[in-house]
Amino acid sequence: xxxxxxxxSMESNEEEPVHLPCNHSTISGTxxxxxxxxxxxxGPEYVIHGLTSNVNNRMASLAIAEDRKSSTLILHRATLRDxxxxxxxxxxxxxxxxxxxxxxxxxxxQP
Amino acid sequence: EAGxxxxxxxxxIEKRQSVAFWCNPISGHATLYWYQQILGQGPKLLIxxxxxxxxxxxxxxxxxxxxxxxxxxxxxxxxxxxxxxxSAVYLCASSLSTLNYGYTFGSGTRLTVV
Numbered sequence: 001x002x003x004x005x006x007x008x009s010m011e012s013n014e015e016e017p018v019h020l021p022c023n024h025s026t027i028s029g030t031x032x033x034x035x036x037x038x039x040x041x042x043g044p045e046y047v048i049h050g051l052t053s054n055v056n057n058r059m060a061s062l063a064i065a066e067d068r069k070s071s072t073l074i075l076h077r078a079t080l081r082d083x084x085x086x087x088x089x090x091x092x093x094x095x096x097x098x099x100x101x102x103x104x105x106x107x108x109x110q111p
Numbered sequence: 112e113a114g115x116x117x118x119x120x121x122x123x124i125e126k127r128q129s130v131a132f133w134c135n136p137i138s139g140h141a142t143l144y145w146y147q148q149i150l151g152q153g154p155k156l157l158i159x160x161x162x163x164x165x166x167x168x169x170x171x172x173x174x175x176x177x178x179x180x181x182x183x184x185x186x187x188x189x190x191x192x193x194x195x196x197x198s199a200v201y202l203c204a205s206s207l208s209t210l211n212y213g214y215t216f217g218s219g220t221r222l223t224v225v
Contacts, residue, residue, distance in 0.1 A: 030210070042218060042219075043217055046215065051211070098144050
């Protein structure tokens with residue numbers, strides 16, 4: 001199974017940028033890097049995904065290392081509503097592409 | 112676009128009873144997934160459908176869990192008989208059949224077995 005490693009928790013202040021790291025040293029060439037977040041009592045929510053190049057959307061930015069063995073999710077200006085568990089997951093090819101969730105990073109935002 | 116719909120939102124049953132969960136994915140999404148999320152853990156994949164066929168059910172406890180997606184749209188997950196350890200949130204997700212696309216999850220059904 002493709003695996004990722006994330007810190008258990010991180011803390012940041014409101015209105016400051018947040019950089020959430022993820023290591024995926026066993027990534028294959030066709031695996032996509034996906035990020036999801038889960039707020040309390042809700043299902044996971046798609047945040048962003050990428051393959052090789054950095055990606056931006058309205059929620060966040062994804063910075064992917066040149067060797068693709070690590071990536072960083074960037075929240076440019078954290079708000080209290082960004083407090084959640086963030087999961088970095090590899091979506092692998094081959095038909096059976098169900099996401100394998102780890103424990104994720106519990107992001108705490110201080111006002 | 113409308114999200115992934117799941118029902119019921121909550122369910123409480125006694126052990127050894129049966130229960131069923133329903134999921135309606137986003138229109139046009141060929142791939143549908145059921146996940147089990149036990150409190151404090153990340154979601155665990157139970158089964159993946161591609162249209163109305165099963166792609167992966169390797170982690171589905173087949174002695175008590177069953178799932179179907181008869182017309183390639185809605186899906187039902189059933190537990191019979193339920194055990195205390197089945198208490199969890201059951202999440203449904205759908206996606207297009209391409210790696211270059213995100214999943215959309217429903218809000219889940221919270222099952223409590225007493």
